[in-house]
Amino acid sequence: MKEFSPGPVENHRGREAGAVVYPVYSRRSKGLSVGINLFPDRKVCSFDCPYCEVFPFQTDLRFSLPVMEEALRGILAEAAERGIPLRDICFSGNGEPSLSPDFREALEAAGRIRERFVPEAALVIITNGTGLLNDKTFALMKEAALGAMKLDIWLKLDAGSPAWYEAIDRSAIPFDALIGSIRKFVPLAPVTLQTMICAVQGREPPAEEEAAWVRLAAELAGSGGSGPGRGPGVQAVQIYGKARPAPEDPLAEALPQAVLEKRAAALRAAIGTSIPIEVFP
Numbered sequence: 001m002k003e004f005s006p007g008p009v010e011n012h013r014g015r016e017a018g019a020v021v022y023p024v025y026s027r028r029s030k031g032l033s034v035g036i037n038l039f040p041d042r043k044v045c046s047f048d049c050p051y052c053e054v055f056p057f058q059t060d061l062r063f064s065l066p067v068m069e070e071a072l073r074g075i076l077a078e079a080a081e082r083g084i085p086l087r088d089i090c091f092s093g094n095g096e097p098s099l100s101p102d103f104r105e106a107l108e109a110a111g112r113i114r115e116r117f118v119p120e121a122a123l124v125i126i127t128n129g130t131g132l133l134n135d136k137t138f139a140l141m142k143e144a145a146l147g148a149m150k151l152d153i154w155l156k157l158d159a160g161s162p163a164w165y166e167a168i169d170r171s172a173i174p175f176d177a178l179i180g181s182i183r184k185f186v187p188l189a190p191v192t193l194q195t196m197i198c199a200v201q202g203r204e205p206p207a208e209e210e211a212a213w214v215r216l217a218a219e220l221a222g223s224g225g226s227g228p229g230r231g232p233g234v235q236a237v238q239i240y241g242k243a244r245p246a247p248e249d250p251l252a253e254a255l256p257q258a259v260l261e262k263r264a265a266a267l268r269a270a271i272g273t274s275i276p277i278e279v280f281p
């Protein structure tokens with residue numbers, strides 16, 4: 001098992017060494033988070049974000065459910081022994097977790113372990129949302145978010161317009177198809193929207209992108225009906241900046257905090273204060 005030495009995430013090189021389960025202090029979780037990485041052997045993702053922090057690597061390791069379960073139980077036991085409260089168990093890692101063939105089983109196993117050892121901790125998936133184009137994954141995520149597992153879905157919404165989506169997410173999946181699936185999903189299940197704001201090729205998101213993103217985020221925020229409280233719909237919005245190195249630096253660059261705050265203020269002006277909008281520079 002990886003040594004228990006959680007610290008602020010400076011970069012993700014530890015994960016690239018093949019860790020399946022790893023403790024970190026997470027700025028967005030505001031405390032200890034235990035990450036689960038379904039891709040210890042290579043990056044697997046349907047996006048190719050220029051700000052992506054996964055450095056090129058390859059190992060001979062394969063994901064193994066028993067290894068994941070044992071490592072997770074070990075880290076939880078160690079955190080408990082040291083009296084460190086756990087904020088969440090989080091599926092993230094080297095790519096898009098929902099693309100893994102082990103996703104369902106790993107999610108269910110993590111849910112069971114959370115329930116038994118740390119029922120107060122959240123179970124989170126950080127996803128780019130492309131799994132929602134697959135009916136089975138759509139149903140799994142919905143069921144996991146609404147049911148006893150109470151999965152917190154942190155759903156990427158980096159762009160409000162096809163042009164910025166092309167620049168910041170560089171995916172082969174068409175923008176309209178992805179947004180269509182997100183539009184279907186949000187009224188059915190609780191989600192947290194998460195948006196990276198950074199410059200790409202020296203260019204900030206242009207004014208028309210900001211306006212399109214605000215329109216789309218406001219539409220999604222209004223589509224669940226119930227606001228925060230685990231009913232379907234948008235529970236919170238996270239606007240975050242580029243804080244760590246990426247292999248393609250300086251293709252994507254951090255922007256001043258004021259740019260992120262301005263975006264948050266624009267959304268607040270559109271939807272009011274019923275949904276928390278947080279900025280993580």
Ligand code: SF4
Nearest residue numbers: 045047048049052095
């Ligand atoms: S969605 Fe996440 S893992 Fe995939 S390329 Fe973007 S930042 Fe990297």
